[in-house]
Amino acid sequence: MEKHILSDSKLISLYRNGNDGAFEQLLNRHKSKIFTSIKLIVKDSAKAEDIFQDAFVKAIKTINSGKYNEEGKFLPWILRIAHNLSIDHFRKEKRYPTIILEDGSNVFDSLAFSEGMGSRKMDKEQFKKLKKHIYELPEHQKKVLIMRHFLDMSFKEIAERTNVSINTALGRMRYALLNLRKRLEQESIQYDKNFYPE
Amino acid sequence: MIKTFTRNDLVRYLYQETTIEENHLIKQALLTNDRLNEEYFELVKCKSEMEEVEEGPSSRCVNKVMDIAKNTHIKAKL
Structure with a gap:
């Protein structure tokens, strides 16, 4: 239905x-x-x-x-x-x-894994990996990512708060997401190689 | 005039900061531009992974809020 x-x-x-x-x-x-x-x-x-x-x-x-x-x-x-x-x-x-505006890395220290959030949610190991990759993002990308994604600030607000143009804020967000994706993908390739050695 | 969309526009679209008119045009652009479509797909995948990081309040806290919602409602009706 x-x-x-x-x-x-x-x-x-x-x-x-x-x-x-x-x-x-x-x-x-x-x-x-x-x-x-x-x-x-x-x-x-x-x-x-x-x-x-x-x-x-x-x-x-x-x-x-x-x-x-x-x-x-x-x-x-x-x-x-x-x-x-x-x-x-x-x-x-x-x-x-x-x-997070001063130190993005501190923010994720406060995020804990929450169990029982449904089957769609990732397991503890995956969660730790994602957190680690967010940590490792360049500072300016990490800030925009947190402000937009977790604090739900608009790109206009982010641009004002970080003293950059909206386009710069958008570009940083785009690179943050793509960087994260790349890192996650590389990890999964590495995982496959461990399983299926060439 | 045909509007060309930048990759930054895709980010605005992903986070629902585009206008209804822009949404329509971006949807069209995604159907005809493979590279744009591919990048959008990557962004969507990453955004959904980010959503997994969210943490919820305890059920005790949620139940308390629900009780307040019900009680305030009853009082408002009286």
């Missing part, structure tokens, strides 16, 4: 009309992206869960009060809430987040 995928705004509208299952679907759709983005900043699972919850409380209240702007997109909106709450957390502790 073909599964019909509802848009975020449709799910929000259903939730507002009394369908809690619609909210559950929305939560499950975006929970990993939102949680990963928070953890990249706060680098602590327990704290990240608190902020994740706080971000959703804000979102839920806004939706139920009828103040949610239908024209905006849900994911960038809630990511912005989560990002602001994460920064507030550092302000309260009077520490400044180095996040």
